[in-house]
Amino acid sequence: MKGKRDQSIGRGSIRGVFIFALLAAFALLSLIVVVVGARAYKVINETSDAAYASRTGMSYLIGKVRGADEAGMIEVFRQDGMDVLSLGGLYQGERYNTYIYCDGASVLEYFASADQVFSPEFGEEILPAQALSVQTSGNLLSIRLVDAEGEAHQAALCLAAGGEAGA
Secondary structure (H helix, E strand, C coil): CHHHHHHHHHHHHHHHHHHHHHHHHHHHHHHHHHHHHHHHHHHHHHHHHHHHHHHHHHHHHHHHHHHCCCCCCEEEEEECCEEEEEEEEEECCEEEEEEEEECCCEEEEEEEECCCCCCHHHCEEEEEEEEEEEEEECCEEEEEEEECCCCEEEEEEECCCCCCCEC
16 A cells, blocks of 8 residues: 555655646747747837837928918028028018928928028927938929938929928
8 A cells, every 4th residue: 555655645745746847848939939028019019109200300391391382481491511491471460480301310390580590590390310311302392311221212392392402
């Protein structure tokens, strides 16, 4: 009898170790899945944030241009080595200009009366970016934005004002 009892105690110990090993393997694999999932989520979130920022910035610029798309209200010029997009608008009968430009670190916006001379140091940051290039050709306005990560985004707008933009 004693031999059978010793065998059942041995089998019980082996079962206990086996169950413990299964639970430990399950816990370890669960931890690995959570860590891998968290890393994947972080990468996806960072990529999404960067894409959102650049799409939002380009959408903002396109919206501003479309809002100012009237005869004589859009002008592109260069000052201090920067392309400057000037968008005019009438407010209570007086003309104001919104100047959009990039200083190499950010796209900036400066809103002022048309009587004031453009001054880049007064601009407010719209979004981080390395470069902004704006060109007109007839009634086509081309915008090229290089975001903070170095990725280029482009848009071409057909101006309804029919080539009234300055070059």
